[in-house]
Each structure stands twice: as structure tokens, then as C-alpha cells.
Amino acid sequence: xxxxxxxxxxxxxxxxxxxxxxxxxxxxxxxxxxxxxxxxxxxxxxxxxxxxxxxxxxxxxxxxxxxxxxxxxxxxxxxxxxxxxxxxxxxxxxxxxxxxxxxxxxxxxxxxxxxxxxxxxxxxxxxxxxxxxxxxxxxxxxxxxxxxxxxxxxxxxxxxxxxxxxxxxxxxxxxxxxxxxxxxxxxxxxxxxxxxxxxxxxxxxxxxxxxxxxxxxxxxxxxxxxxxxxxxxxxxxxxxxxxxxxxxxxxxxxxxxxxxxxxxxxxxxxxxxxxxxxxxxxxxxxxxxxxxxxxxxxxxxxxxxxxxxxxxxxxxxxxxxxxxxxxxxxxxxxxxxxxxxxxxxxxxxxxxxxxxxxxxxxxxxxxxxxxxxxxxxxxxxxxxxxxxxxxxxxxxxxxxxxxxxxxxxxxxxxxxxxxxxxxxxxxxxxxxxxxxxxxxxxxxxxxxxxxxxxxxxxxxxxxxxxxxxxxxxxxxxxxxxxxxxxxxxxxxxxxxxxx
Numbered sequence: 001x002x003x004x005x006x007x008x009x010x011x012x013x014x015x016x017x018x019x020x021x022x023x024x025x026x027x028x029x030x031x032x033x034x035x036x037x038x039x040x041x042x043x044x045x046x047x048x049x050x051x052x053x054x055x056x057x058x059x060x061x062x063x064x065x066x067x068x069x070x071x072x073x074x075x076x077x078x079x080x081x082x083x084x085x086x087x088x089x090x091x092x093x094x095x096x097x098x099x100x101x102x103x104x105x106x107x108x109x110x111x112x113x114x115x116x117x118x119x120x121x122x123x124x125x126x127x128x129x130x131x132x133x134x135x136x137x138x139x140x141x142x143x144x145x146x147x148x149x150x151x152x153x154x155x156x157x158x159x160x161x162x163x164x165x166x167x168x169x170x171x172x173x174x175x176x177x178x179x180x181x182x183x184x185x186x187x188x189x190x191x192x193x194x195x196x197x198x199x200x201x202x203x204x205x206x207x208x209x210x211x212x213x214x215x216x217x218x219x220x221x222x223x224x225x226x227x228x229x230x231x232x233x234x235x236x237x238x239x240x241x242x243x244x245x246x247x248x249x250x251x252x253x254x255x256x257x258x259x260x261x262x263x264x265x266x267x268x269x270x271x272x273x274x275x276x277x278x279x280x281x282x283x284x285x286x287x288x289x290x291x292x293x294x295x296x297x298x299x300x301x302x303x304x305x306x307x308x309x310x311x312x313x314x315x316x317x318x319x320x321x322x323x324x325x326x327x328x329x330x331x332x333x334x335x336x337x338x339x340x341x342x343x344x345x346x347x348x349x350x351x352x353x354x355x356x357x358x359x360x361x362x363x364x365x366x367x368x369x370x371x372x373x374x375x376x377x378x379x380x381x382x383x384x385x386x387x388x389x390x391x392x393x394x395x396x397x398x399x400x401x402x403x404x405x406x407x408x409x410x411x412x413x414x415x416x417x418x419x420x421x422x423x424x425x426x427x428x429x430x431x432x433x434x435x436x437x438x439x440x441x442x443x444x445x446x447x448x449x450x451x452x453x454x455x456x457x458x459x460x461x462x463x464x465x466x467x468x469x470x471x472x473x474x475x476x477x478x479x480x481x482x483x484x485x486x487x488x489x490x491x492x493x494x495x496x497x498x499x
Contacts, residue, residue: 006037007204008187010050011197016043022177027093027325027368028316036180039203044213047201051143051170054198059140059168063118066166070115073193077108084182089316091179092150093324094279096317103154110158113451114166121167121472131486138476140168141222145214149227150176150327151282157183159466160224167475170199172214177206178327216242226250229460248464248474252388253416256409257287261295263421269303275445277311277372280323281392285417285446291405294398305350308372313355325368332368335391338384339373346378386412410436415458419445
């Protein structure tokens with residue numbers, strides 16, 4: 001398979017400055033895939049110039065004319081599903097079958113949803129002032145910068161690009177330097193779908209070089225970022241230091257699941273197990289903390305251990321593989337370091353170590369694998385409890401009362417997702433209301449997403465919402481227009497209380 005490695009600017013693939021490139025590696029084989037052209041400040045400037053030139057004609061198109069290439073792109077994503085899935089799998093290790101079953105349909109569906117929202121970018125009207133009809137309209141920011149992570153590249157591409165485009169913005173997107181290949185394949189589909197030159201531009205690189213060039217650029221009016229809290233803080237500072245560009249963020253999570261004594265324990269174990277182990281735990285919404293009522297602790301733990309022990313680690317291309325490798329060696333080290341804290345501050349039930357990997361054709365064991373790990377009764381002050389591990393690691397703590405469970409669930413600086421397992425509807429509503437989280441699943445866990453419902457974080461988990469009509473608002477400025485239709489005297493007397 002050949003790979004596109006260049007930047008995509010003005011509907012052309014453009015090489016970067018000679019010598020400015022970076023390698024990407026397959027986390028299963030640990031072999032180099034290719035070198036990617038790295039965008040420097042000048043490359044970002046060229047991309048912004050192209051986006052500026054395309055803005056006027058794109059933003060003033062009729063809504064249905066903007067929608068047409070989005071619908072076409074969704075079709076092309078489905079037609080190229082196999083290749084797109086392979087590109088993500090070799091970059092970040094997610095099993096191919098999960099990508100084809102989850103990520104590709106989600107990506108195409110998001111583009112279709114936002115194409116269908118073309119005529120729902122609406123304002124409000126008011127007759128609250130005598131002699132005036134007042135109204136609000138939503139207009140695009142202009143050139144927007146989008147920075148997406150490596151853990152679900154196709155889904156994040158759609159999360160940001162689709163609403164930005166349908167609202168009339170033009171785009172500068174930076175994929176993660178760990179997993180850029182599917183975004184670059186999307187660039188070729190963007191041309192085929194009929195997007196005009198300059199509407200979508202893709203620049204490759206790391207955060208300090210390319211990401212900073214986007215965040216600091218004075219002609220980019222909006223930036224949307226998904227990634228770590230630490231990087232989110234840096235982007236906010238750069239946005240403030242440049243032109244006070246609008247910023248929306250989806251950051252980390254430490255999502256709790258509360259399992260009450262009346263819950264369906266088998267279902268709760270199945271859902272929470274899948275939540276933390278699918279995609280090798282590399283999911284910001286995953287239920288990484290499980291709070292289980294003491295009365296059902298033994299039953300839950302027995303079922304959870306049974307499920308975790310059956311996980312098949314291995315080649316992401318193998319249809320039987322459920323858990324692929326972590327994205328790279330530094331990610332494994334971070335996971336193991338936090339597991340070690342958890343072992344010191346609690347009890348290791350199973351896992352807790354690197355998997356030796358799988359035998360390659362050269363009879364060497366390769367791959368960045370971590371065994372499914374369960375930690376029990378970890379101190380709430382432990383770094384393992386407070387920090388996002390981003391791996392196949394779940395902490396299970398017990399509680400005795402609803403009040404204690406809620407208090408512990410809210411006991412971190414994250415608030416992205418939570419789950420509540422109970423057969424008591426009143427309790428489910430009461431607890432869902434009390435949890436400090438942007439979304440709550442009752443008797444279910446992530447991966448869970450409804451394209452017409454917003455997601456986003458409380459506290460340090462983020463700013464703003466993605467998906468649904470709320471996701472449109474993140475890419476529009478709100479303007480009020482006052483339309484006076486009466487005489488000057490009537491309008492002034494009515495609204496300024498003159499005599």
C-alpha cells in the first residue's frame with residue numbers, strides 16, 4: 001500500500017521544506033511506516049492564505065450547495081472503508097474489525113448528519129421593542145484551526161470538519177503526528193467529493209511546531225482541539241497571546257461508573273469491561289473508575305475478571321483480536337508508571353504489566369501491549385486515581401451509600417462521562433442529576449454516541465460541545481440586527497423613555 005505523506009493545501013498535495021519530516025511507526029510491529037512532511041510556519045501561512053481566498057465564495061453559497069459535497073464525502077468514506085480502516089490500524093493499533101464496525105460508519109454518519117443540518121443554522125426574532133423587529137443571525141468565524149488526536153482519528157476528523165464546513169468556515173486541520181494517514185487519505189476524497197480549493201487544508205506536524213503555528217496565527221479566528229489537559233492549557237494561552245481567538249476544547253476524562261446493589265451485575269460488568277478495554281483503553285470517556293456497592297462487589301469482580309481474562313491481544317489485522325497495542329512506547333511507559341502508583345496505593349487484582357508481545361516473522365517479540373489491568377480500592381489521593389491513564393486499566397472501589405458514591409464520583413477534576421447502573425428509575429434520575437459530568441449513561445457505558453445529542457466536558461474535561469445542533473454553534477458567531485420600522489419619534493419614546 002502506498003501512503004500520501006505531503007501536506008494538503010488548496011486541493012493540492014504539497015511537499016514540505018526539504019529535510020523537515022518525521023517518521024511514523026506501526027505499534028504492532030514497531031517498524032517504520034513512512035516519513036511525513038512536516039509543516040513549518042510558512043506552510044501554515046500558505047494554508048491560511050488559501051483558506052482566506054476560499055472563504056467568501058464558500059460561506060455565501062446556498063446551504064444546500066454546501067451540503068452536497070458533505071453528502072458525497074460520506075459516500076466516499078463508505079466506499080473507501082477498508083483502506084481508511086487499515087491506515088488508522090497501522091498507525092495507532094486499533095483492531096481493523098472494530099474500525100470497520102465503529103469508526104468508519106460513525107465518520108460517514110456525522111458528515112451526513114451535518115449535511116442535513118444545512119438549513120438549521122438559525123437565529124431568533126423578537127418584537128419586544130415597539131417599532132422594531134429584532135433578530136439574530138449566525139455567521140461563520142472565517143478560517144478555523146482544528147487539531148485532532150491519534151486515538152480515534154476518523155471520528156475526530158468528522159467531529160470537527162463537518163460542522164465547521166456546513167456553517168461556512170474554511171479549515172486548517174492538523175492531524176496527530178502519530179496517526180496522520182487517514183486524514184491525508186480523506187484529503188484525496190475531499191477533492192473527489194467536489195470541495196473547492198482552499199476550503200479544507202491539512203498540515204502535518206507536532207504540537208510545538210505546527211500546532212503552535214495554528215494556535216498563534218493572527219488570521220485564524222477559531223480553534224477547536226481534542227487532546228490532553230496540558231496541551232489544552234497551552235492552546236488557550238497561545239490563543240490569548242495572539243488574537244484572542246475563540247477556543248473550544250475536549251480534554252481528558254476519569255469517567256466513573258456507579259453500580260448499585262440492584263443493578264444487573266452481568267450487564268454492568270460487560271459494559272464497563274468493554275468501555276475500558278476496547279481501543280486498548282485509549283478513550284477519554286472510558287469508565288476508568290468503577291464504584292460498586294459493597295453488597296455486590298464479589299459478584300461484579302468475579303464477572304469482570306472473567307471477561308478481562310478472555311481478552312485476545314494481538315495483531316490488529318486479525319479478526320479475532322479484541323485489544324491491539326498501545327500507540328507507542330512512551331504511552332506504555334506512562335500507563336505502567338501509573339499502574340505502579342495504583343499497586344502502591346491499592347491492590348492489584350490482575351494484569352499490571354506489559355504483555356510480552358507477539359512473535360513476528362523474525363521470531364522476535366514485538367508490540368506495545370499492556371495486559372488488561374484491574375486495581376482494587378485505590379486511594380483517592382493516588383496519581384493512578386486522579387490522572388488519566390489512557391490504557392486498559394480500571395480502578396474498582398466500593399461504597400456503602402448513594403451519597404458516598406456521588407461524592408466519590410465527583411472527586412476528580414474531570415467531568416466528561418459517567419455511568420449509573422440501577423433498576424430504580426428515580427435513583428437513576430437523581431444520581432444522574434447529581435454527577436458533575438457532561439454526559440451520563442444509565443445502564444450503559446461508552447462507546448455510546450447519538451449524533452443528535454451533544455457531548456463535552458465539565459471542569460477540566462473541556463469547553464464547548466460537539467455533535468448535535470449545539471455543535472453548529474461552536475463554529476458560528478452570533479450577531480444581533482435591530483430593524484426599526486416606525487418613526488424616529490415613536491421608536492425613541494418607546495425604547496429610550498424620552499419625553
